[in-house]
Amino acid sequence: MSLKSPPDALLSRSLDAVWHPCTQMKQHEQTPLLAIARGQGPWLFDTDGKRYFDAISSWWVNLFGHANPRINAALRDQLDTLEHVMLAGCTHQSVVELSERLAALTDGALGHCFYASDGASATEIALKMSHHYWRNQGCAAKQNFLCLEGGYHGETMGALSVTDVALFRDAYASLVRALHTVPSPDARQAEAGETAADVARRAATALEKVLEREHGNVAALIVEPLVQCASGFAMHDPEYLRLARALCDRYEVHLIFDEIAVGCGRTGTFFAHEQAVVQGQPVRPDFLCLSKGISGGYLPLSIVMSTDAVYRAFYDDSTARGFLHSHSYTGNPLACRAALAVLDIFEKDDVLAQNEQRAALLTAQLAPLKAHPQLRHFRQRGMIWAFDVADAPADFSRRFAAAAQRRELLLRPIGNTVYLMPPYVLDDASSAWLAQGVIDTLHEVCPA
Numbered sequence: 061m062s063l064k065s066p067p068d069a070l071l072s073r074s075l076d077a078v079w080h081p082c083t084q085m086k087q088h089e090q091t092p093l094l095a096i097a098r099g100q101g102p103w104l105f106d107t108d109g110k111r112y113f114d115a116i117s118s119w120w121v122n123l124f125g126h127a128n129p130r131i132n133a134a135l136r137d138q139l140d141t142l143e144h145v146m147l148a149g150c151t152h153q154s155v156v157e158l159s160e161r162l163a164a165l166t167d168g169a170l171g172h173c174f175y176a177s178d179g180a181s182a183t184e185i186a187l188k189m190s191h192h193y194w195r196n197q198g199c200a201a202k203q204n205f206l207c208l209e210g211g212y213h214g215e216t217m218g219a220l221s222v223t224d225v226a227l228f229r230d231a232y233a234s235l236v237r238a239l240h241t242v243p244s245p246d247a248r249q250a251e252a253g254e255t256a257a258d259v260a261r262r263a264a265t266a267l268e269k270v271l272e273r274e275h276g277n278v279a280a281l282i283v284e285p286l287v288q289c290a291s292g293f294a295m296h297d298p299e300y301l302r303l304a305r306a307l308c309d310r311y312e313v314h315l316i317f318d319e320i321a322v323g324c325g326r327t328g329t330f331f332a333h334e335q336a337v338v339q340g341q342p343v344r345p346d347f348l349c350l351s352k353g354i355s356g357g358y359l360p361l362s363i364v365m366s367t368d369a370v371y372r373a374f375y376d377d378s379t380a381r382g383f384l385h386s387h388s389y390t391g392n393p394l395a396c397r398a399a400l401a402v403l404d405i406f407e408k409d410d411v412l413a414q415n416e417q418r419a420a421l422l423t424a425q426l427a428p429l430k431a432h433p434q435l436r437h438f439r440q441r442g443m444i445w446a447f448d449v450a451d452a453p454a455d456f457s458r459r460f461a462a463a464a465q466r467r468e469l470l471l472r473p474i475g476n477t478v479y480l481m482p483p484y485v486l487d488d489a490s491s492a493w494l495a496q497g498v499i500d501t502l503h504e505v506c507p508a
């Protein structure tokens with residue numbers, strides 16, 4: 061292995077042998093890869109010993125820092141006990157405990173956990189389960205899925221059928237089912253005098269019109285609650301989730317919450333949807349997709365949680381009425397054990413309360429950004445911060461990332477939107493340092 065090979069050799073070998081994700085490989089002629097040798101807390105260290113602050117939690121997965129001693133210890137123990145067993149016909153302690161603890165976090169409303177390895181697979185499972193549910197109920201015409209404009213739910217073929225990001229979809233459009241979008245409740249669309257809740261109500265009215273007309277063909281609406289992350293961190297008011305739930309009930313359409321990015325404390329509550337409350341109770345979906353942070357950024361793991369009503373519709377003497385979907389690593393014990401360690405940290409460290417303080421501090425420290433003449437729509441929810449840059453120079457995203465990197469900051473803007481999603485290990489000093497780094501980077505790339 062090559063950690064000891066000269067850094068340049070590692071980089072060129074990677075470019076030869078590794079096809080990197082979400083990347084036009086030719087661009088690496090100008091922008092070198094980072095060859096990472098190790099991680100510690102929020103820091104990544106390259107093969108030259110230079111450090112980078114992982115301000116986006118390595119694609120939003122790393123919640124408690126790299127090489128976290130508690131997750132490491134749990135994994136070592138699991139490794140010496142059971143590394144893997146197939147989940148068809150077998151079960152094991154970690155998957156049972158994880159399913160029970162997740163169900164308890166929804167007060168038992170979503171008591172059935174189906175496992176896979178990545179976020180896109182969770183989307184596929186929720187879509188397939190929803191359609192199969194309706195088929196088992198004698199409503200096979202319910203085959204379509206609604207998603208929000210700008211929605212992103214993964215890049216496999218099924219997930220692309222509910223992903224409204226042209227760059228990811230266009231090349232495969234002829235292979236993928238037609239997209240059915242409804243307006244996004246993106247609060248940035250507020251007109252003069254309108255609140256975010258007003259925008260949410262407007263979007264819900266548009267949803268109602270579609271459901272009125274189409275509900276006989278629609279299996280489910282899929283929504284990323286509170287923040288549509290991958291398409292540019294569009295944030296919305298929880299009112300949309302309340303109204304969408306009521307409309308889905310009225311028109312007999314499933315509601316899928318994709319909390320792959322926004323779950324696990326990212327928006328301030330453990331599940332983002334807990335912020336949408338009706339009569340003192342959170343609005344629950346029929347299917348909840350989790351992935352990314354649930355394993356602390358250690359191992360690929362995704363989970364689709366569903367209700368008793370969904371589960372019962374598959375429970376039958378007929379094999380074909382069952383949910384015959386599987387992946388080899390479904391319910392992998394190591395990944396489940398990492399997730400259990402993550403839940404332990406949430407409980408023992410009162411992470412949500414600590415994050416509230418971290419979020420307030422970093423928001424205040426980032427406030428000087430708002431004076432920049434090109435800054436638009438500074439926004440924050442929980443441990444997510446984002447802002448847009450108007451009249452940005454060509455190639456803004458790459459220039460910003462490169463300038464940030466020179467300041468030891470790992471950032472990856474999406475188009476002209478800069479966002480921060482740091483791990484939940486930010487102390488006061490690193491918070492101040494991070495804010496200053498972002499402010500200085502913006503001023504370097506867009507001199508005011």
Ligand SMILES: Cc1ncc(COP(=O)(O)O)c(C=O)c1O
Nearest residue numbers: 178179180212213214290320321
């Ligand atoms: C909301 C959402 N859904 C689904 C996915 C797909 O997850 P994965 O990349 O693990 O397939 C992502 C990935 O960023 C996501 O943000």
